[in-house]
Amino acid sequence: MLNSRFIKYLLGSCRDLAPIFAVVLIFQLLIIKQPLPNLADLISGSLFLIIGLTLFVQGLELSLFPLGEDIAYDFARKGSLLWLLLFAFCLGFSAAVAEPALVAAAQKAADIASQGNSIDATETAKADYALGLRVTVALSIGIALIIGVLRIIRGWPVYYPVFIGYLCVAVMTPFAPKEIIGIAYDAGGIATSSITVPLVTALGVGLATAIKGRNPMTDGFGLVVFAALMPIIFVMAYGMAVL
Amino acid sequence: MIDELMQFMFKLFEIGRDNLPTAATISDSLRNGGIIAGLINFVLTLLATCRDVLPIAATIIGFQLLVIRRPIAHPRKILIGFISVLLGIVFFLKGLDMALFPLGELMASQLTTPEFLGVAVLDETVSWQAYFWSYIFAASIGFATALAEPSLLAVALKAEKISGGTIRAWGLRLSVALGVGFGIALGVFRIVTGSEFYLFILGGYLVVMIQTRFAPKLILGLAYDSGAVTTSMVTVPMVTALGLGLAEAVPGRNPLLDGFGLIAFASLFPIIAVLGYAQIAQWLNKSHLSSKS
Numbered sequence: 001m002l003n004s005r006f007i008k009y010l011l012g013s014c015r016d017l018a019p020i021f022a023v024v025l026i027f028q029l030l031i032i033k034q035p036l037p038n039l040a041d042l043i044s045g046s047l048f049l050i051i052g053l054t055l056f057v058q059g060l061e062l063s064l065f066p067l068g069e070d071i072a073y074d075f076a077r078k079g080s081l082l083w084l085l086l087f088a089f090c091l092g093f094s095a096a097v098a099e100p101a102l103v104a105a106a107q108k109a110a111d112i113a114s115q116g117n118s119i120d121a122t123e124t125a126k127a128d129y130a131l132g133l134r135v136t137v138a139l140s141i142g143i144a145l146i147i148g149v150l151r152i153i154r155g156w157p158v159y160y161p162v163f164i165g166y167l168c169v170a171v172m173t174p175f176a177p178k179e180i181i182g183i184a185y186d187a188g189g190i191a192t193s194s195i196t197v198p199l200v201t202a203l204g205v206g207l208a209t210a211i212k213g214r215n216p217m218t219d220g221f222g223l224v225v226f227a228a229l230m231p232i233i234f235v236m237a238y239g240m241a242v243l
Numbered sequence: 244m245i246d247e248l249m250q251f252m253f254k255l256f257e258i259g260r261d262n263l264p265t266a267a268t269i270s271d272s273l274r275n276g277g278i279i280a281g282l283i284n285f286v287l288t289l290l291a292t293c294r295d296v297l298p299i300a301a302t303i304i305g306f307q308l309l310v311i312r313r314p315i316a317h318p319r320k321i322l323i324g325f326i327s328v329l330l331g332i333v334f335f336l337k338g339l340d341m342a343l344f345p346l347g348e349l350m351a352s353q354l355t356t357p358e359f360l361g362v363a364v365l366d367e368t369v370s371w372q373a374y375f376w377s378y379i380f381a382a383s384i385g386f387a388t389a390l391a392e393p394s395l396l397a398v399a400l401k402a403e404k405i406s407g408g409t410i411r412a413w414g415l416r417l418s419v420a421l422g423v424g425f426g427i428a429l430g431v432f433r434i435v436t437g438s439e440f441y442l443f444i445l446g447g448y449l450v451v452m453i454q455t456r457f458a459p460k461l462i463l464g465l466a467y468d469s470g471a472v473t474t475s476m477v478t479v480p481m482v483t484a485l486g487l488g489l490a491e492a493v494p495g496r497n498p499l500l501d502g503f504g505l506i507a508f509a510s511l512f513p514i515i516a517v518l519g520y521a522q523i524a525q526w527l528n529k530s531h532l533s534s535k536s
Contacts, residue, residue, distance in 0.1 A: 016391070031376060032353050038345065045342025053331065060328060087302075091299075101480065112503075115499070182440060189470070217405040221468050227471070
């Protein structure tokens with residue numbers, strides 16, 4: 001039984017990678033028509049990607065998702081407001097810290113920043129900068145979930161906090177260091193990925209199911225967008241403080 | 244109990260923070276040094292990943308035991324799951340470094356060689372039209388990955404239910420994919436021309452705000468979320484590498500200032516596309532109804 005499930009995840013990760021490889025292959029064969037350098041590395045790296053994605057998704061489905069979704073529902077149903085908000089913060093913070101795409105992107109950002117002499121070119125400085133970025137993003141997602149949960153409980157329209165967020169972004173951008181703006185705007189999209197989105201959606205839908213007069217289909221959504229918006233504001237602030 | 248747990252977590256975090264920079268140095272100098280170096284590298288990445296996954300494990304298990312006060316069902320299954328997540332992340336990060344990042348950079352550099360662009364020298368006089376294939380490539384990557392994204396399929400089915408069939412799952416997926424493709428292509432155009440990045444985004448925000456005023460209210464939350472949902476952990480590295488590679492290759496651009504930002508485009512334009520699609524679907528439905536009656 002475990003085997004058939006493993007094969008399902010294996011096919012799933014192949015399907016995730018397939019569109020990228022298909023597009024690259026078509027461009028290589030029909031348009032660029034140049035030999036690919038380091039083909040051996042590319043192939044073994046792709047195998048690593050497939051193995052990694054398969055194990056990762058299988059592990060999430062076995063452990064984090066069933067547990068996390070159960071707790072999210074439980075808290076939404078009977079938790080006191082204080083515990084609920086604390087849980088929402090911890091969930092958002094810790095899911096963002098674990099997000100692999102953010103790990104990789106923060107490292108890239110640190111490499112680029114040290115090449116551009118924004119930070120020292122030592123490994124320590126780069127590791128500190130990358131960790132600082134990730135913790136900033138994680139904090140902002142935790143806070144975003146607190147606001148999002150309050151919104152669902154109070155029944156505010158979804159666009160109020162979104163518009164206020166847009167306004168903050170627009171006001172802060174001219175004052176932020178230019179080197180941080182790109183990565184700040186990207187941070188939200190990067191961090192709302194494989195771990196954060198399912199857990200956050202479970203929390204939102206669970207809450208909207210539990211509260212009378214809320215529709216899980218409509219009120220349950222709209223949490224992820226705060227989680228994607230808040231990091232822009234926080235990372236720009238981080239840039240002002242650090243660079 | 245909570246105190247002990249917190250202290251334990253804090254200690255681990257500190258150990259990780261103090262040791263990782265040196266770990267990174269070691270792995271760098273040993274990168275091309277054979278199996279033992281590879282093994283050391285593997286263990287170091289595994290340790291760093293343990294540190295990253297610890298908070299979410301502690302949050303979920305801690306709240307389960309301390310607040311909900313319910314023993315964990317199937318502890319063995321959970322343990323296997325966590326180990327599987329750890330190993331999966333390590334392999335995935337290694338694969339990114341070996342395949343996906345190089346592939347993105349390679350595409351960026353091959354699409355911008357002077358021979359490929361058909362110009363004698365690559366300098367700032369090369370017009371933005373010359374980078375034609377870069378836009379097409381960026382759009383194809385965005386469109387294909389978004390269309391194949393499984394979480395988007397789930398969201399699209401929910402949207403079809405919410406709207407009572409006015410919004411079709413396929414129409415929604417197609418509009419998100421078009422939004423992502425257009426967004427990334429526009430982002431590449433911005434890298435090539437070097438125009439101000441945030442003006443595009445703020446312009447996009449403005450469009451979203453105007454659309455919000457008119458769009459069906461039921462679909463708002465879903466439409467807002469659709470942007471962030473489609474940037475998966477496979478798309479992000481590829482698109483990031485493409486942006487950095489282009490900023491490196493195009494004369495007059497600087498990876499530090501221009502390299503990032505494509506993901507922001509990829510998560511904003513689906514919102515506009517979905518709101519637009521919902522609007523059109525509503526109009527069509529209304530005129531359909533009125534022609535019936």
